[in-house]
Amino acid sequence: MLLLSNSKDIMRKLLFIILMPLISFLLTGCFDVIEDITLHPDGSGKVQMTLNLSKSKSKVASIMTLDSINGYKIPKEKTIRKEVQEVVSTLRNTKGISNVSSSLDFNNYIAVIRCDFSQISSLNTFISTLSKQFKTNLSGYTHFAFQSPYKKFTRKFTYDPTTKKAYDKLNSNTKQVFNDAYYTSIYRFQNPVRSAANKASKISANKKAVMTRVGILQLISNQISLANKITID
Amino acid sequence: MNKLSILILITLLLKGFTVCSQDLISKIPEDAQAVLSVHSGKWFDLIGKNEFKNSFLHQLLLTKLMDETDIQLSTYEDTGIDFDQTSYFYAVTTDSLISFVGLLPLRDAESFGKLTNTHSNGIKSTKGDKSYIINHRGDTHIAWDQNTVYILYTSIMDNYFLSEEVRENLGFMDYPEIDSRNRIESYDWEDASTEMEDEVPTIDLNKEVDSLMGVPSAPLIMHKFDTAIIEEVDIEAPILHKVDTLIDESVSTIYPPEDSYIDSYNLVANFNDSLKTAWLKAESTLIFDELLNSKHTTSTYKKYYKKNKNKNAVAQIWVKNVNTLYRDFIFYSTLGVLGSGAPEFMDIKRLNFGFKDMLIDFVVDMNTLKVQSKIDLEKETASYIKNIYKKKTNPAFYSFIDDQDLGFISISMDTEEYLKWLPHYYSNITGGLVTGEIWEYIDLATDLFDLLVDEKAIAQVVKGDGLFVVKDIFAREKSYIDYEYDDDWNYKEVEKTKTENLPRYVGMFSSDNPAIFEKLLKIGMRHDKTRVDGQIYEITSKNIVGIEPFILIDKGIVYLSNDKNILEEIVQNKHRKRTSSGKAKMLKKNSNLGMINVKNLIQATEGLGALATKSSRELADNFKDFENIYVNLGNMKGNTFHSELAIELPRESDNGMKYLFNMIENVLEKEYR
Numbered sequence: 001m002l003l004l005s006n007s008k009d010i011m012r013k014l015l016f017i018i019l020m021p022l023i024s025f026l027l028t029g030c031f032d033v034i035e036d037i038t039l040h041p042d043g044s045g046k047v048q049m050t051l052n053l054s055k056s057k058s059k060v061a062s063i064m065t066l067d068s069i070n071g072y073k074i075p076k077e078k079t080i081r082k083e084v085q086e087v088v089s090t091l092r093n094t095k096g097i098s099n100v101s102s103s104l105d106f107n108n109y110i111a112v113i114r115c116d117f118s119q120i121s122s123l124n125t126f127i128s129t130l131s132k133q134f135k136t137n138l139s140g141y142t143h144f145a146f147q148s149p150y151k152k153f154t155r156k157f158t159y160d161p162t163t164k165k166a167y168d169k170l171n172s173n174t175k176q177v178f179n180d181a182y183y184t185s186i187y188r189f190q191n192p193v194r195s196a197a198n199k200a201s202k203i204s205a206n207k208k209a210v211m212t213r214v215g216i217l218q219l220i221s222n223q224i225s226l227a228n229k230i231t232i233d
Numbered sequence: 234m235n236k237l238s239i240l241i242l243i244t245l246l247l248k249g250f251t252v253c254s255q256d257l258i259s260k261i262p263e264d265a266q267a268v269l270s271v272h273s274g275k276w277f278d279l280i281g282k283n284e285f286k287n288s289f290l291h292q293l294l295l296t297k298l299m300d301e302t303d304i305q306l307s308t309y310e311d312t313g314i315d316f317d318q319t320s321y322f323y324a325v326t327t328d329s330l331i332s333f334v335g336l337l338p339l340r341d342a343e344s345f346g347k348l349t350n351t352h353s354n355g356i357k358s359t360k361g362d363k364s365y366i367i368n369h370r371g372d373t374h375i376a377w378d379q380n381t382v383y384i385l386y387t388s389i390m391d392n393y394f395l396s397e398e399v400r401e402n403l404g405f406m407d408y409p410e411i412d413s414r415n416r417i418e419s420y421d422w423e424d425a426s427t428e429m430e431d432e433v434p435t436i437d438l439n440k441e442v443d444s445l446m447g448v449p450s451a452p453l454i455m456h457k458f459d460t461a462i463i464e465e466v467d468i469e470a471p472i473l474h475k476v477d478t479l480i481d482e483s484v485s486t487i488y489p490p491e492d493s494y495i496d497s498y499n500l501v502a503n504f505n506d507s508l509k510t511a512w513l514k515a516e517s518t519l520i521f522d523e524l525l526n527s528k529h530t531t532s533t534y535k536k537y538y539k540k541n542k543n544k545n546a547v548a549q550i551w552v553k554n555v556n557t558l559y560r561d562f563i564f565y566s567t568l569g570v571l572g573s574g575a576p577e578f579m580d581i582k583r584l585n586f587g588f589k590d591m592l593i594d595f596v597v598d599m600n601t602l603k604v605q606s607k608i609d610l611e612k613e614t615a616s617y618i619k620n621i622y623k624k625k626t627n628p629a630f631y632s633f634i635d636d637q638d639l640g641f642i643s644i645s646m647d648t649e650e651y652l653k654w655l656p657h658y659y660s661n662i663t664g665g666l667v668t669g670e671i672w673e674y675i676d677l678a679t680d681l682f683d684l685l686v687d688e689k690a691i692a693q694v695v696k697g698d699g700l701f702v703v704k705d706i707f708a709r710e711k712s713y714i715d716y717e718y719d720d721d722w723n724y725k726e727v728e729k730t731k732t733e734n735l736p737r738y739v740g741m742f743s744s745d746n747p748a749i750f751e752k753l754l755k756i757g758m759r760h761d762k763t764r765v766d767g768q769i770y771e772i773t774s775k776n777i778v779g780i781e782p783f784i785l786i787d788k789g790i791v792y793l794s795n796d797k798n799i800l801e802e803i804v805q806n807k808h809r810k811r812t813s814s815g816k817a818k819m820l821k822k823n824s825n826l827g828m829i830n831v832k833n834l835i836q837a838t839e840g841l842g843a844l845a846t847k848s849s850r851e852l853a854d855n856f857k858d859f860e861n862i863y864v865n866l867g868n869m870k871g872n873t874f875h876s877e878l879a880i881e882l883p884r885e886s887d888n889g890m891k892y893l894f895n896m897i898e899n900v901l902e903k904e905y906r
Contacts, residue, residue, distance in 0.1 A: 018642070018701055019736055019780055025849045026706065026734045026838070034716070034724075054714040058733055058779065108714045173849070186722050205720035 029056035030180035038188040043146045046116045053109035060109050087133045096122030120146040157227035181216040197229040257336045263532045265323040268551045274317040279890040302348050313344030329393040335384035342379045371514025374521040387517040405505045409497040546594040555588035585661045587614025597890045604878040615872035620650040626824040627743045630700040634817040639834045641702040645824030649692035699742040706837045739794040747786045825866035831859035858883045
């Protein structure tokens, strides 16, 4: 079986090496990041982060057959599973975080990590753990705050200029991946929302959720912010 | 970019491509490692002098040159350079320096001299009967007499300064100890930051350093160089005890530890850099003087050039001993094994890849641009390579080549001969790389490889010839997961579809013993990894992209294709024979050939709206009229390995160079107008 598997991998890699210049022009790429937070009145809650590369799965699958592209090392499925497992382990050992779970779908290239948090500072720990582990800072420097007596939920967002610098270094074909990429944040509350400060935010019909959907390219170039101040009744 | 650099750049650009003057070729020294000869006369023959004079590029270059020199020029000929003659550019490397030299023939020295009159970034003087300019850094020199412009640019090999001996001889300072770093980590920045705002006096350290280090530190090191050079360097000596004082008494007490460390480090770095600069100026001046006074009459290059002169070439590049180039620039940079940094058991200079001299000709043949290369091989290597490349492609492959194909690549090697050569090749490399006991183990390993590997048996399974053809591009529907949100921002996964474009291909290779592949595929069937339909196998495990192949083994050929219909046609003997294809005829002549049909490729991608990015669409627009690009991947003639890249351009211009020139004109006009 090992021989069969190796032969198959070698053959696939050879095909991709020959066809990659053509495929990279033909296949498009884009992705979605969804940050879904449910907040209870006592500051506890649950969070789910989703990375969906399904729309680009052909491109991702072809890239993942290679060891590196444009000087960037391409992680193998095994490495990604290991990294996600490490995050899950770290979170499980983090005070204030519980019920940690994850799912990885390598047919559609969708990754999900979710957990419960006992207080808002634990939510901040969750976000920083993900950023650190995956060495990415698409959502800038994020900090959540919840002032329970005043019923104000705040997301502070500091633009990270290094992200733009990293983006500028990419070749035009790789940059194209960000053209149709979106960051969606959804915050859910038990009580109705009175207002949301971010102009890109929309309050749901039942008034208990706020969604902000922005283009990742706009985030990278600091044209838009994820910062928000939500007042709850 | 300073004015001197711009002047050099424009001079080189105006030279464009060029020829040969016996006087100049005699100036090229024996130790030149690579020579570029530019036959601009040939280039102007192809473009037409008047056409060039009326071109946008000509106006653009003249405008830039006039802006820099304040001299009125009406044509490129006013630069005084003789564009009917050949110019030469060569490189010489030593363990300490790399030098690039340009030798340009002059028609009117006075006109050329005017170009430098308003030059403010260099020091002007004379050297014998030659006018002379050196830039302030001292790494670039230009001189000219009635017939020739001499240009030298030198750059330091940083590796040279890793040697303790060199650093000591030149008087380099040691960098501060890492101890100060440790102190940084324990420093309480929170408290310090508020104190700092009030207490830190404003001291411009850069200014301090500049005043101390100033221009290079000549007297300190100049006694190690030729005294004649010292006179030309009018600079103050750095006073070392002042540097020490600044670091010990002033900086460290004023600034917190991190600044102290960084500033100390910067002081030393600046000081050492100034030593390097002074050393470079002295060394490059010596090299330039030697160039001006040289009386070389014959050299390896001159002999080689006479023997291999190509009247049709617009330019030629000669590389002396590719082995050295490969060793120095590729191997070293890949492994990071540099000079004194190499482990003791390595003797890198003994590395032998079997290469000798290489020549690359840039030729315009009617509407085809050709880059022809030939590399001389050592006798033993040549003998192996000849045997490897003597094999012809399986004639059955020819029928898969069609004039409408988007591209193909054909390789034909003798697997048995290749496997025989491999241990010899690695033995040659490692024999140079390692010595002593380690070499004995590697030698044993290569012998064992030779003994254990049954070359004949492997060659029966994979004979060594293969063809891969991209037939066209096809569209297919592809599903993906997206999200649908309700009014309360709850969401659910939904499956959607989009159209993707993929290449349709067929690949094949010969095998006298394909049973091993069949066995593998049958084992796969037992584990649900493959399935078979008639004679055609399909890999059933993850096939996301759509280029994973169906496999057919038929009459000693293993076929792969992502289109099952192509393989079914072969099984049913319905495969259309296309032996009349012009490209198939080319393949018959040369078994190692690659081809891209640019026009068909762009038409196919545009037709399907398949070009995914703006840059790919722009690229396609620029090249849409190109015909075919061929790559002759190599064949042996005597002990020389030949290869060729040929780009067929549209026949709408008199020749390929003219078409390319017009294309560049259009791009420039879009960019600047």
